Amino acid sequence: MIDNRQKAAMLIAVINKISKTLDYQVAVGHVVDLEALFEDRLNFSKLAEELIDYLDQEPADKLARQLMLFNETRNIRKYSETLPSGTIKSDIVNLADAIDKLYDYGSRITDKSNCDYPHLLPVFHSETAKELFDRAVNANYLDYNYKPNPDTDHYQLKLIAYAIISILQMPSRNAWVHFDHQWEITSSKITSFRIPRTKGNEIIKIVQLYPEVDFRPLLSSKNDEKKSFICKLSEAQARALFKALVGNGYIAANNKAEDFLTMAGLVNMPPHMIKWTSTMYALVYFVARVFSDTNSDVWSLTTLWFNMDGRDELNRETLKSKRSYIFRNMDKFDSMCKDLDQIVDSTLR
Incomplete structure (x- = not known):
């Protein structure tokens, strides 16, 4: 008697194994040891009825779908016709009848389920x-x-x-x-x-x-955490720095302090892009000033966290090139550098 899901699953597995073994041997033309294959003398038709009765009382879509995985019985039925009357022939016919009955039952259950949820697996x-x-x-x-x-x-x-x-x-x-x-x-x-x-x-x-x-x-996976900058600022210092950058027109006012803190790795929140509203030279100098000492991949991180008007995406090599240009020509950027130095230094006091 089938009275639980485990027994039902085991019976399906047994029928599936016997039928596929026989079907394969018939297909390759080398059927051997039928007595061993059917040695348990299972009453397949009776077991199929018990399985259907169980599934009617305890619906289980997953088990019903497994009934659809049985091999088609045409080959083993045809093979049974070549055998003399006897126990083995009866076992094979019994097996084929049980499989067809179970397949039809599984098909009805699956069709009903597909009608209710036609576009879902x-x-x-x-x-x-x-x-x-x-x-x-x-x-x-x-x-x-x-x-x-x-x-x-x-x-x-x-x-x-x-x-x-x-x-x-x-x-x-x-x-x-x-x-x-x-x-x-x-x-x-x-x-x-x-x-x-x-x-x-x-x-x-x-x-x-x-x-x-x-x-x-x-x-909050480890891989995601590595994508934030590492910085020496405290949370209070970072908030003050963000406020000063917004107030002096370097960062767009619609960014929030939490965006900046997330970028700096000081809080764990969903990330937001930081919109830099000044020049790319100013961005490069600021990032180099605040983050380059603690981040070996500073320019890759910059492309992930900052954007600018008119640019789809910042380029890592361009940022590196501009950094070199700034430090080779400091006299040209004296005013910009002093302004950013003052903003950064004021937050560290």
């Missing part, structure tokens, strides 16, 4: 999962077929997937791969997508979309 066939995907649809990250909209970035999909995995409490093993299939991601696995610290505004939108999820384990 079977693993997401539940009202809870549908509601979580619907949030992303309503926020224009996914279309009505639950596929990514053209302007949805990979890192946004990773955040949405993380939220759904967390809420559904999906087993961490292989959980992400379901989203690769759902969204037809073929370029690389979703787990490999980097979440840019410079996309803070967009990250916050998704965090707010799934408020019941703690995103910190995803956003």
Whole structure:
């Protein structure tokens, strides 16, 4: 009698193994040791009925879908016709009948589930999962077929997937791969997508979309932490420096102090790009003055954290070149350097 999920799963596995072993031997024309294959003398038809009765009482979509993985029975039925009447022939016919019955049952269950959730993979066939995907649809990250909209970035999909995995409490093993299939991601696995610290505004939108999820384990990984600057300033000094830079027209007023503190590695918050509103020479001198002693990759970090009007992206080599030019021609930049020195020095008092 099948009275629990484990017994049901074991029975499916046994039937699957016997049928595929026989089907393979028939296909290659080398059938051997049928007595050993059917030595347990299982009543497959009776076991199939018990399995169906169990699944009717304890619905399990995952088990029902496994019934769809049985091999087609045409070959083993044809092979049974070549055998003389007897126990082995009856066992093979019995096995084929059971497989066909189970396949038809699994097909009916799967078809019903697909009607309820036509655009979601079977693993997401539940009202809870549908509601979580619907949030992303309503926020224009996914279309009505639950596929990514053209302007949805990979890192946004990773955040949405993380939220759904967390809420559904999906087993961490292989959980992400379901989203690769759902969204037809073929370029690389979703787990490999980097979440840019410079996309803070967009990250916050998704965090707010799934408020019941703690995103910190995803956003506060060791790899992400390394992308902040390392600096010698205290939090109070950094706040004062930010205020002075905004007040003197070096940083846009719509940036917040927390943006600057996150960039400096002093607080752990979703990242925002810092908009530099003065010249690139001023930016280079400021970064060199404050961060170069403690960051070997200072110019790479600068391209990640700062932007300027009229430029899609700062270039690391250009920044390095301008630094060399400034320090070879200090007389040309005397006023700018003194102004920034005064701002920086005033925060250290």
